[in-house]
Amino acid sequence: MAAKSEYNEIIITGFGGQGIILSGNILGKAATLFEKKNATLIQSYGPEARGGACAAQVVVSTEAIEYPYIEKPRIIICMSQEGFNINVPKLVEGGQLFTDSGLVKIDPDIIPKDVKTCSIPATEFAEEMGVKMMANIIMLSFAIAVTKLVSYDSLRQTIEISVPKGTEKKNLAGMEKGFQYGLDLKAEGK
Amino acid sequence: MTSQRVLTGEHFINGDEACTEGALAAGCNFFAGYPITPATEVAETMSRRLPKLDGTYVQMEDEIASIAAVLGAAWGGAKSMTSTSGPGFSLMMENIGLGVITETPCVIVNIQRGGPSTGLPTTCGQGDIMQAKWGSHGHYEIIAISPSSPQEMFDFTIRAFNLAETFRIPVLIMADEVVGHTLERVTIPPAEKIKVINRKKPTESPETYLPYKTDSSLIPVLPNAGDGYRIHITGLTHDERGYPVPDAETQEILITRLINKIRKNRDKIIDYEDYFLDGAKIVIVTYGSSVRPALKAMRDLREHGVKVGLLKLNTIWPFAEDLIRKLAKKVEAFIVPEVNFGQIALEVERCASGQAFTKLISHPGGGIHTPQQVTDGVKKILSDLGSKRKKR
Numbered sequence: 178m179a180a181k182s183e184y185n186e187i188i189i190t191g192f193g194g195q196g197i198i199l200s201g202n203i204l205g206k207a208a209t210l211f212e213k214k215n216a217t218l219i220q221s222y223g224p225e226a227r228g229g230a231c232a233a234q235v236v237v238s239t240e241a242i243e244y245p246y247i248e249k250p251r252i253i254i255c256m257s258q259e260g261f262n263i264n265v266p267k268l269v270e271g272g273q274l275f276t277d278s279g280l281v282k283i284d285p286d287i288i289p290k291d292v293k294t295c296s297i298p299a300t301e302f303a304e305e306m307g308v309k310m311m312a313n314i315i316m317l318s319f320a321i322a323v324t325k326l327v328s329y330d331s332l333r334q335t336i337e338i339s340v341p342k343g344t345e346k347k348n349l350a351g352m353e354k355g356f357q358y359g360l361d362l363k364a365e366g367k
Numbered sequence: 368m369t370s371q372r373v374l375t376g377e378h379f380i381n382g383d384e385a386c387t388e389g390a391l392a393a394g395c396n397f398f399a400g401y402p403i404t405p406a407t408e409v410a411e412t413m414s415r416r417l418p419k420l421d422g423t424y425v426q427m428e429d430e431i432a433s434i435a436a437v438l439g440a441a442w443g444g445a446k447s448m449t450s451t452s453g454p455g456f457s458l459m460m461e462n463i464g465l466g467v468i469t470e471t472p473c474v475i476v477n478i479q480r481g482g483p484s485t486g487l488p489t490t491c492g493q494g495d496i497m498q499a500k501w502g503s504h505g506h507y508e509i510i511a512i513s514p515s516s517p518q519e520m521f522d523f524t525i526r527a528f529n530l531a532e533t534f535r536i537p538v539l540i541m542a543d544e545v546v547g548h549t550l551e552r553v554t555i556p557p558a559e560k561i562k563v564i565n566r567k568k569p570t571e572s573p574e575t576y577l578p579y580k581t582d583s584s585l586i587p588v589l590p591n592a593g594d595g596y597r598i599h600i601t602g603l604t605h606d607e608r609g610y611p612v613p614d615a616e617t618q619e620i621l622i623t624r625l626i627n628k629i630r631k632n633r634d635k636i637i638d639y640e641d642y643f644l645d646g647a648k649i650v651i652v653t654y655g656s657s658v659r660p661a662l663k664a665m666r667d668l669r670e671h672g673v674k675v676g677l678l679k680l681n682t683i684w685p686f687a688e689d690l691i692r693k694l695a696k697k698v699e700a701f702i703v704p705e706v707n708f709g710q711i712a713l714e715v716e717r718c719a720s721g722q723a724f725t726k727l728i729s730h731p732g733g734g735i736h737t738p739q740q741v742t743d744g745v746k747k748i749l750s751d752l753g754s755k756r757k758k759r
Contacts, residue, residue, distance in 0.1 A: 206379040209552040218550040243663040
């Protein structure tokens with residue numbers, strides 16, 4: 178995975194209020210501030226960011242990023258059915274799809290060829306841990322454990338400085354949960 | 368929120384926030400504005416940051432009042448700024464002219480969105496470029512700057528303040544929604560590494576001092592209100608004393624100087640970056656967020672052996688006329704992708720003066736060009752030029 182030159186176009190999607198934009202921000206921050214990679218983030222702006230279908234477009238690259246919009250997403254992290262329906266058909270062949278299994282019913286007919294799908298009950302885990310709000314952190318950490326877009330350490334440091342004050346411990350616990358789930362999935366060779 | 372003026376270090380922030388940080392690093396201590404999408408984050412960040420820095424943030428009742436407050440604050444000695452978008456920029460036009468004739472240093476940020484009127488509040492446009500040049504009545508010269516990334520929003524805002532202070536003129540930052548809302552790495556250098564220029568103050572005795580008398584620089588040395596000098600500030604045509612003299616002779620002296628203080632300093636003001644101009648047959652002329660798809664298109668085309676270069680205009684007004692004239696003698700065509708139906712393209716065409724072909728790639732707003740649209744535009748020109756040659 179750690180090729181010399183990497184250029185990753187990522188869409189994180191869900192509905193407004195789930196922390197989709199914060200997830201994109203954490204990924205971009207981890208890449209630029211802790212790994213010296215380049216990243217851009219373009220977020221849904223307007224009513225969709227406050228309830229409707231919402232998306233963060235993130236580019237993470239070792240090269241200069243000229244065009245910040247996503248043209249051929251290689252990775253989609255999806256936390257709503259609407260987000261799935263709108264975005265998943267755009268995935269490149271052989272891309273990677275991450276879904277919250279409690280929120281997204283996978284429709285195999287709209288998934289492009291050779292896409293690898295990984296699912297995690299992120300919202301369910303967050304509820305079990307008593308903080309439904311951190312489903313986004315569980316989801317992002319899960320996807321990062323599998324894709325290695327950024328390292329464990331960079332992710333952890335970024336979450337610490339990005340989540341609301343007083344919620345760091347709980348969010349980091351959520352991160353551990355999602356990250357471990359991703360590592361276990363990989364170990365199982367799924 | 369920190370009480371540190373210059374946030375030295377690396378940040379992952381959007382262009383609006385980077386603009387605010389640039390302004391603060393340049394010494395901005397007064398902001399008056401009325402929040403408007405997509406410029407809201409400039410005002411928002413200012414409202415949090417300025418009070419901790421002994422600065423003043425005033426949320427005004429509208430944009431007419433905002434620009435009036437910014438001009439007044441500048442006369443009180445402040446380094447002042449406002450930010451807005453399309454509808455607010457239109458409201459500011461009359462007082463921008465007042466700022467020009469009273470030679471008031473200040474910075475006006477326009478995060479352009481789709482227009483006319485309320486248009487597209489949350490998405491990109493570049494339709495205010497000609498309005499920036501001559502939106503206020505009367506004939507004048509202005510300085511307008513065009514950043515293409517959050518880093519440039521930081522760097523160019525510092526430059527905007529320095530130009531305003533040097534030339535005593537309102538400087539316009541003509542950014543757009545994509546530049547304002549994209550988050551990217553912004554590196555803020557240590558405070559001592561940032562070049563900050565402050566306006567010159569009179570040294571002459573108040574008895575003999577004439578406020579609008581200038582030397583060969585054509586730039587007056589003006590006091591702040593309260594410095595002990597008698598000052599008279601008017602939008603009327605005025606003489607060296609600052610008093611209204613409504614006649615053709617005074618008009619000629621004043622307006623010629625206001626025009627020439629910019630025109631004769633074009634070399635000091637105009638800033639651009641060029642890519643692969645040597646041997647280029649086609650040159651993409653671009654500014655603002657359009658730079659980004661244009662750069663990608665240029666690299667893709669060059670990988671396929673197309674001799675295309677790129678000229679990135681960091682200042683749009685005054686326009687880089689001499690450069691375009693010079694290039695027009697060497698290249699076959701200019702391509703201008705812009706998020707309007709031809710504004711800078713008209714300037715390029717004027718300066719190319721028939722020596723090179725000018726092709727606009729228009730975009731109505733609501734987004735920016737894709738790299739493919741720019742690539743297709745270049746390929747189309749190449750095939751047009753090829754068939755022309757065959758006809759000969």
